[in-house]
Amino acid sequence: MNGKNNPEWHRNFRQRGMRITEPRKAILEVLNNTTEHLSAEEIYMSVHRTYPNVGLTTVYRNLELLEEMGIIAKFHFGDGRSRYELIHSPQKPGHHHHLICTGCKQIIDYDDFVEEEIELLTKVEQALSAAHNFQITGHTIQFYGICHACRGNL
Amino acid sequence: MNGKNNPEWHRNFRQRGMRITEPRKAILEVLNNTTEHLSAEEIYMSVHRTYPNVGLTTVYRNLELLEEMGIIAKFHFGDGRSRYELIHSPQKPGHHHHLICTGCKQIIDYDDFVEEEIELLTKVEQALSAAHNFQITGHTIQFYGICHACRGNL
DNA sequence: TCCTTAATGAAAATGATTTTCATTAACAAT
DNA sequence: ATTGTTAATGAAAATCATTTTCATTAAGGA
Ligand SMILES: [Mn+2]
Ligand SMILES: [Mn+2]
Ligand SMILES: [Zn+2]
Ligand SMILES: [Zn+2]
Numbered sequence: 001m002n003g004k005n006n007p008e009w010h011r012n013f014r015q016r017g018m019r020i021t022e023p024r025k026a027i028l029e030v031l032n033n034t035t036e037h038l039s040a041e042e043i044y045m046s047v048h049r050t051y052p053n054v055g056l057t058t059v060y061r062n063l064e065l066l067e068e069m070g071i072i073a074k075f076h077f078g079d080g081r082s083r084y085e086l087i088h089s090p091q092k093p094g095h096h097h098h099l100i101c102t103g104c105k106q107i108i109d110y111d112d113f114v115e116e117e118i119e120l121l122t123k124v125e126q127a128l129s130a131a132h133n134f135q136i137t138g139h140t141i142q143f144y145g146i147c148h149a150c151r152g153n154l
Numbered sequence: 155m156n157g158k159n160n161p162e163w164h165r166n167f168r169q170r171g172m173r174i175t176e177p178r179k180a181i182l183e184v185l186n187n188t189t190e191h192l193s194a195e196e197i198y199m200s201v202h203r204t205y206p207n208v209g210l211t212t213v214y215r216n217l218e219l220l221e222e223m224g225i226i227a228k229f230h231f232g233d234g235r236s237r238y239e240l241i242h243s244p245q246k247p248g249h250h251h252h253l254i255c256t257g258c259k260q261i262i263d264y265d266d267f268v269e270e271e272i273e274l275l276t277k278v279e280q281a282l283s284a285a286h287n288f289q290i291t292g293h294t295i296q297f298y299g300i301c302h303a304c305r306g307n308l
Numbered sequence: 309t310c311c312t313t314a315a316t317g318a319a320a321a322t323g324a325t326t327t328t329c330a331t332t333a334a335c336a337a338t
Numbered sequence: 339a340t341t342g343t344t345a346a347t348g349a350a351a352a353t354c355a356t357t358t359t360c361a362t363t364a365a366g367g368a
Contacts, residue, residue: 054347143288235356
């Protein structure tokens with residue numbers, strides 16, 4: 001729960017001429033303390049408990065900003081809303097990918113084989129950069145399937 | 155341009171008790187003749203030229219259906235609308251992945267290293283299935299970056 | 309040709325995200 | 339500590355993709 005006072009964020013913010021506000025600290029705090037992949041509205045509701053006067057609009061605005069700054073990642077898991085995750089968080093494995101249950105929509109972080117995946121990705125990235133004259137900045141890997149519980153309910 | 159009369163689709167449709175209609179043939183025809191990843195509205199506009207009385211709602215409904223049938227794939231590339239692609243098309247490489255320019259939003263199909271990617275994915279899928287008791291049915295791999303043209307405009 | 313009902317199209321509804329605009333508050337300068 | 343500048347905010351309205359509703363049409367088996 002020291003997330004909101006992380007000096008690196010402060011530095012990052014101030015460098016850009018951005019101010020450190022209550023809503024911003026609150027949003028980072030929420031993301032810092034969850035293992036989930038929250039939507040804007042979920043983050044809003046969570047922030048709202050402690051700061052009832054923070055608006056949903058502000059949450060959206062700051063999520064966009066934090067993504068641009070490379071502090072959070074935005075995902076589309078196919079349920080029609082964007083979901084966000086702190087890139088460096090005590091609650092998460094390091095670099096990981098996602099397993100999505102198309103039944104119950106749960107999202108599982110995994111890092112099995114991530115080293116090997118990264119190794120191949122690095123190779124592919126180099127090849128693609130050369131072949132398509134394209135500078136790669138990131139990737140998304142997601143597996144879709146049915147979790148154990150959902151398989152039971154068929 | 156024989157897409158719309160593909161006997162396999164016909165069989166597929168009839169098996170499900172589904173009727174073969176003009177809008178359906180038109181949508182498949184459009185997807186069969188493009189190398190792009192069209193949105194529902196883009197497909198609608200294209201269909202509209204030949205069949206001005208086909209509505210956008212019908213396009214949405216049939217895209218959903220075709221996806222369930224495994225005939226087309228639906229993607230989220232981050233521009234706020236879903237995009238669709240025929241899974242087997244004369245206009246496309248076989249199994250491929252995507253390279254997305256965050257500048258101009260263009261999408262490049264690639265199949266360099268796809269065999270190796272698939273090989274690793276298969277391995278990862280098996281491990282994940284076992285470790286998380288999860289039955290994997292599909293995956294998404296996307297690379298994000300900046301294309302040559304967009305790099306020039308910085 | 310007739311009948312059943314799957315499929316359609318127009319319009320309205322929904323739901324996530326963005327825009328507008330008047331007000332507030334962060335923080336650098338005093 | 340006080341003040342001034344302007345980045346940031348919140349409420350409400352607007353936007354935009356997608357879905358729902360419902361009356362009408364037409365595929366295709368009988
Ligand atoms: Mn995650
Ligand atoms: Mn493609
Ligand atoms: Zn599940
Ligand atoms: Zn580009």
